[in-house]
Structure formats: structure tokens, C-alpha cells
Amino acid sequence: MSKVTVVADKRRLATDTLTVTAIALGSVLLVLVLYAASTAFLLVFAALLLAAIFCGLGHLLQRIGLPRWLAMITVYLLALAAIIAPIAWGGVALVQQFNDLLNGALNQADRLWTMLGEMGLPVGGEEGKPIASTLQDLLPNSSGLVASAQKAIFSFLGGFGNFFVVVFLAIFISWQPRLYRAGVTSLVPRHKRARIGEVLDKSARSLILWVAGDAISMATIFVVSWLGLWLIGMPNAFLLALQAGLLAFIPTLGAFVAGIIIVLSALAVSPEMALWALGVYILIQGIESNVTTPIAQRYMTALPPALTLGFQILFGLLFGLLGFILAVPFLAVLKVLVNELYIEDVLGGGDEPMDD
16 A cells, blocks of 8 residues: 555545544534523424414415415414404403312312322322422422512513514414525535425425324314213313313323323312213223324324333423423424435435334
């Protein structure tokens, strides 16, 4: 081997090492920046998710013959009506009723934990504290949050401002999605722009289909819950069904949490009502597993249950409640990106799963 070849090999090795090191450091820096700006990152993704909902509803209206601009304006007006209607329909009273409902469920959990403790079972929080107190320890200190009117106002305005930031970003993105798509594809070399555009379209479609499938599940759970709880004479049947439908947005754990709230609220009425409510919950789970889920899976990206739950836990620990809520739609988009850009383009395709 000539001296020139050895020198060239050393230079190539040094260049490759420098490239790998730069990529690794850049990846670490990107992760640190995303973690430091996690709130902004999650708000932007929430806006993309809401924009996907707007676009999906707009596509439905376009199928009945409306031009796109009119379809999108109609969707925005419907969204505005959905925000204003609960306020006009006694939104403050509904919030108060829901708070009373939640407090009642926590009180029933206290009683249940105390009863189990008296039976000699190792339950309760630190030093035997009831579960409601333990849950309250996990929540922000309410006295600290409202220590002054100024802090309370700023806290309210911050949440209100974040909500409107998400809404307006979603409107801008959904009104001109091709503009932002072109902005992203312009950042890559020209010969790769068509492929990146194709992947972005698949990611957007995956997000829209995930929302459609989840909406089917949420609507079914709300209707079945409301009907079942109304038939057994459960107080606050509408609110309990509403929280069950909303929590169905969170796969895996949402329905479980909703079921606990329903049973604990029924326990405040009577043990018999709790048994009836448990039966309604089992009926809801049966319909969701055997009817809703198979229908929704025709639209939603297939996600392994263990991966879904693990990703939810990871995002919940890193980014809090908002991260836990947005973990699954983010995973659906990430799965498309990894499959298309890495498994297909870099590795040349993946292996088909084998039947057990």
C-alpha cells in the first residue's frame, strides 16, 4: 500500500469521525433545545394536531361540493361556535358541577382507602394518608397558585393566551398548508424535495386519520355512556359521559381513568348504583373493543400497545400532562417519519412481522 493511499485513508477516517461527532453533538444539542423549549414545542404540535382536525373537516365539506375557502371558513365558524356555546349554556355552572363531581369521586376514594386500611390491607399514602390527600400532593398547591390576585390573573391569562396561540396557529396552517409544506421542503437539496414532500403528505394524512379514528371512539363512548348512565338513573349522567368521551382521546389509560371516576361517583349514591355503573363501564369497554376499535383501526396508524404506553409514560415524565395527552399522535407521526426516511430510504425496507 502506497504512502499516498495511507494518507488518504487517514484523512477519510478523520473526516468520517468528525462528521459522526458533529451529528452526535448536533443531535444532543437539538434534544436539549427541544427539552428546554418543550412548552413551545408541544404548543406547536398541538396547533398541527388542531390544523389536521380543521383540514379533515374541511375535506368532508369539500366532498359535498363546497369550495375549499368556504369549507374552511365554515369549519372555523363551527369551531368558534363550539367554544362559545358551552359558555353561553352556563359554562361556569358546568365547570363548578364538574369540580363538585371530581371532589365527590376523590372523597369516595378516601372512604374506600380508609375502609381497606381498616381491614388491614397495606393501602394509603405516606404515613397512612388517604388517597385524595396523596393525589392533592401530586397537584400544584392551590394556595400558592392564588397567593395573590396578580399571580392568579397572570396564570389565567397565560393559559388563555396559550389556547389562542394554538387556535390561531392552527387556522394559519390549515388555511395555507401548501405554503408551510413548501417552506419545509425548501430546506433540503432540490433532488430530495419531492421525496420529503411525499413523506410530509403521508405524515399529515396519518395525523388526520388518527384524529378521525379517535373521534369515532370518543363519540361512541360518549353516546353509549350517556345512554347507559341515564337508563340506570345515575346523577350527572351527561357530565360523566362527557368526561368519558373526552378522556377517550388518550388511548390506553383514558378509558380506565374515566371508569374509575364513574364508579366512584356512583358509589357516592349507593353501593347498588356503583355496581350498575360498573356494569355500564364493562358494557362501554365491550363496545369499544369489539365495535369501535376495529372500525377506528381502519383509519388509524397501527401502533403496538406496549410502544404506545411506554411513549405515553416517557412523554408524561418529560413534559407533564400536555406531553402525556399528545404522546400518541406524536408517535403516529414519528412512526411514519422513521418508516419512510430511515427504514425505507436508508435500510431499504423492513421485515414483515411473523405470526406467533
